[in-house]
Amino acid sequence: MLAFRRSGRWLATIGAVALAATLAACGSSSSSGGIPSGQKIVFADVAPFSGPDAALGPTYLVSCEGTTAAINKAGGVLGHQVSCTSADTRGDPADAIPAVQSLLARTHNLELVIGCTSDEAAAVVPVLNSHKTVMFCMTGQSEFDSKHFDYFYRLVPPDLAESYAMTVIAQQLGYKKIALAFGNDIGSQTFIQPAISAIKKAGMTLVANESLDLNATTFRTEAEAIVQAHPDAIMTEALGSADPTLFSEIKQLNGGQVIPIIGTSAAISPDFFTSSTAAIGASDFASNFHADNLVTATSGPAYQAFTQALLAVKGQVQGAQTGDFTTYFTAPGAVHLYDGMNLAALAMIAAGSADVAKWKPFLTSIGDGVPGAVTVSSFAEGVAALKAGKQIRYVGPGGPTSFDSFHDSPGIFQVDTYTAAGVVNVSGNITAAQLRAVSG
Amino acid sequence: MTIFLASVGFGLLTAAVLAIAAVGFTLQFAVTDVLNLAFAAVMTAGAFTAYGVNKAGVSVWVGLLVAMAVCAALSVLLNVFVYAPFQRRGSAPITIVIVSLGMALIIGFGIEAIVGGVNVSYAMSQGRTWHAAGLILTTVQFVIIGISLVVMVAAHLTLRYTKLGKSMRATAANRQLARNCGIRTGRVITITWAATGALAGLAGTIFAIDIGSFGPTSTNLFVVLILAAVFLGGPGHAYGAMLGALLIGVATEVSAAYIVPSYKYVIAFVVLLAMLAVRPTGLFGART
Numbered sequence: 060m061l062a063f064r065r066s067g068r069w070l071a072t073i074g075a076v077a078l079a080a081t082l083a084a085c086g087s088s089s090s091s092g093g094i095p096s097g098q099k100i101v102f103a104d105v106a107p108f109s110g111p112d113a114a115l116g117p118t119y120l121v122s123c124e125g126t127t128a129a130i131n132k133a134g135g136v137l138g139h140q141v142s143c144t145s146a147d148t149r150g151d152p153a154d155a156i157p158a159v160q161s162l163l164a165r166t167h168n169l170e171l172v173i174g175c176t177s178d179e180a181a182a183v184v185p186v187l188n189s190h191k192t193v194m195f196c197m198t199g200q201s202e203f204d205s206k207h208f209d210y211f212y213r214l215v216p217p218d219l220a221e222s223y224a225m226t227v228i229a230q231q232l233g234y235k236k237i238a239l240a241f242g243n244d245i246g247s248q249t250f251i252q253p254a255i256s257a258i259k260k261a262g263m264t265l266v267a268n269e270s271l272d273l274n275a276t277t278f279r280t281e282a283e284a285i286v287q288a289h290p291d292a293i294m295t296e297a298l299g300s301a302d303p304t305l306f307s308e309i310k311q312l313n314g315g316q317v318i319p320i321i322g323t324s325a326a327i328s329p330d331f332f333t334s335s336t337a338a339i340g341a342s343d344f345a346s347n348f349h350a351d352n353l354v355t356a357t358s359g360p361a362y363q364a365f366t367q368a369l370l371a372v373k374g375q376v377q378g379a380q381t382g383d384f385t386t387y388f389t390a391p392g393a394v395h396l397y398d399g400m401n402l403a404a405l406a407m408i409a410a411g412s413a414d415v416a417k418w419k420p421f422l423t424s425i426g427d428g429v430p431g432a433v434t435v436s437s438f439a440e441g442v443a444a445l446k447a448g449k450q451i452r453y454v455g456p457g458g459p460t461s462f463d464s465f466h467d468s469p470g471i472f473q474v475d476t477y478t479a480a481g482v483v484n485v486s487g488n489i490t491a492a493q494l495r496a497v498s499g
Numbered sequence: 500m501t502i503f504l505a506s507v508g509f510g511l512l513t514a515a516v517l518a519i520a521a522v523g524f525t526l527q528f529a530v531t532d533v534l535n536l537a538f539a540a541v542m543t544a545g546a547f548t549a550y551g552v553n554k555a556g557v558s559v560w561v562g563l564l565v566a567m568a569v570c571a572a573l574s575v576l577l578n579v580f581v582y583a584p585f586q587r588r589g590s591a592p593i594t595i596v597i598v599s600l601g602m603a604l605i606i607g608f609g610i611e612a613i614v615g616g617v618n619v620s621y622a623m624s625q626g627r628t629w630h631a632a633g634l635i636l637t638t639v640q641f642v643i644i645g646i647s648l649v650v651m652v653a654a655h656l657t658l659r660y661t662k663l664g665k666s667m668r669a670t671a672a673n674r675q676l677a678r679n680c681g682i683r684t685g686r687v688i689t690i691t692w693a694a695t696g697a698l699a700g701l702a703g704t705i706f707a708i709d710i711g712s713f714g715p716t717s718t719n720l721f722v723v724l725i726l727a728a729v730f731l732g733g734p735g736h737a738y739g740a741m742l743g744a745l746l747i748g749v750a751t752e753v754s755a756a757y758i759v760p761s762y763k764y765v766i767a768f769v770v771l772l773a774m775l776a777v778r779p780t781g782l783f784g785a786r787t
Binding site (some may be wrong): 272279280281283299300312337382 | 513619637706717720721753755759
């Protein structure tokens with residue numbers, strides 16, 4: 060019996076030592092924020108990879124793969140490599156929710172979500188927010204202007220600002236009669252009311268307003284209604300095959316003449332250019348198309364680092380192998396999500412932890428800067444400065460950020476055009492005063 | 500008035516494309532007992548086959564013939580390797596429908612995996628645009644309507660006057676009785692899969708010619724229009740499918756001219772529901 064008690068005591072002692080050793084081992088293998096050493100930090104691209112807006116997901120994935128490759132080349136984050144994964148929302152809230160839930164269930168070490176376009180943001184942002192996952196979203200939906208989600212960030216302006224920007228472009232080009240042709244998806248519909256209001260305020264006339272079912276196969280009647288209204292220009296966002304089909308039918312019904320088109324920043328993508336030029340010809344498209352876009356760098360160290368990061372994955376990202384790859388250098392999703400991912404990675408290093416509660420506050424301080432911070436233009440530069448014990452302000456190719464209390468950082472606009480070869484040119488700028496003049 | 504006439508013209512064009520698909524679909528259903536929801540996916544395969552031929556520098560009209568051949572073969576293979584085994588095991592009709600839905604997804608995503616998500620167009624001229632009494636159509640669109648009329652007449656003559664047509668009608672009416680009467684129903688079914696597959700290839704290619712820019716998901720809604728046309732006319736009735744296609748095509752385009760265009764398909768389905776409320780078996784179905 061004594062022997063039993065003694066062996067019991069021995070067993071208890073051995074058990075306690077083993078438990079302590081195990082806990083110690085766990086502690087030493089978890090280098091930061093609970094992520095075991097050797098495991099990767101994951102960034103997820105939550106966006107449409109199929110359906111009418113299927114071009115968006117691959118665009119963001121190019122940015123993700125390029126950015127993470129550059130981060131890994133510079134040593135990774137807190138000793139961890141960073142990788143990308145994706146979830147296809149099909150551009151539909153009903154498909155987006157299960158896709159995100161599956162992503163959350165299967166992905167270990169998920170630190171950041173990018174994408175979350177207007178198609179699915181209203182559905183997935185609350186889910187990700189309740190899961191305490193930081194997200195950089197490509198949505199312009201106005202509901203995020205005044206509704207606070209702790210983990211929601213965006214570096215793109217609200218859609219109504221894009222509507223104003225399109226109206227200013229119409230003004231600059233001297234157009235008086237405007238037709239609207241927007242897709243019936245959530246993302247496109249949000250442009251319509253601000254556009255109507257801005258057109259009125261700018262003293263122009265709205266002559267047609269056609270809503271396009273993105274699943275429809277033809278828009279002949281809608282095109283004919285537009286042609287009969289004799290607009291000087293058409294403001295549009297109807298992704299997938301809708302806009303190219305509409306352009307083709309308008310050209311056909313208008314005696315072979317293309318009516319000038321003013322698109323949104325979403326039209327600055329290789330897929331959109333390829334589809335549209337296939338429908339109406341490269342020359343006709345290039346000479347009749349303008350789009351608003353956020354001002355982004357086209358030279359300098361931030362731009363160099365960004366383009367090198369993307370070029371490193373050229374041809375390697377599925378779904379992003381068509382068109383002129385350099386279009387991604389001005390695609391808003393590619394530019395601003397690159398900045399968002401770099402901000403997140405630098406925030407983790409600055410916090411010394413992959414625990415979101417610890418690194419999230421650094422997003423604002425590194426993005427907006429603090430007194431005495433040195434400006435860095437790439438992840439590698441930022442890491443070097445942090446290692447030198449300096450405070451940093453990250454200014455990437457998307458320009459400086461200025462987060463408000465809703466984590467919105469709206470930029471400033473420029474006017475983009477395409478050459479017939481698909482190269483994007485900046486043909487003008489839009490000032491804040493011009494936007495204010497047409498805003499409702 | 501001008502927009503009304505224009506929309507009627509566009510409706511006729513939509514109906515022309517829809518009619519070919521609907522006749523193919525309903526014949527397939529009547530003879531083979533398979534409500535093949537993968538029909539539109541086969542159409543997409545046809546459209547991209549013609550695109551591949553066209554991209555190689557060959558006329559899209561040659562591509563159309565290649566697409567018909569490829570889709571005929573694809574449909575026969577679908578039956579041999581998918582539907583027929585399920586039917587032999589006595590699967591319920593609803594099971595076959597679910598299987599066909601699965602095949603639609605497999606073919607659709609398969610095409611998307613191969614060609615990517617980008618939209619493409621054929622390298623071809625639409626020809627001159629003709630304006631007459633409010634109607635606005637291009638030369639190519641007149642050709643599409645002409646092809647559709649030829650297919651409708653050919654379908655009528657085949658079903659009415661040829662041995663094959665009679666065998667198809669007999670097989671559709673009562674397969675066992677047809678077999679007992681000496682009709683080789685297995686052969687008739689295979690020929691039906693090939694013929695209706697060819698119609699799917701034809702419909703897919705002229706659909707793509709008609710819409711100008713197309714992608715792997717372009718026929719997603721079109722299959723619903725095909726079903727609407729088929730059920731409006733009465734499932735299994737070729738002439739009903741023709742009339743159903745005409746009504747659906749014109750209703751969608753005319754309604755687009757006068758209401759919010761994105762509701763044009765809703766209006767088409769309101770017409771369908773109203774019609775079915777009066778005649779549940781469709782316009783050409785047996786009276787109940």
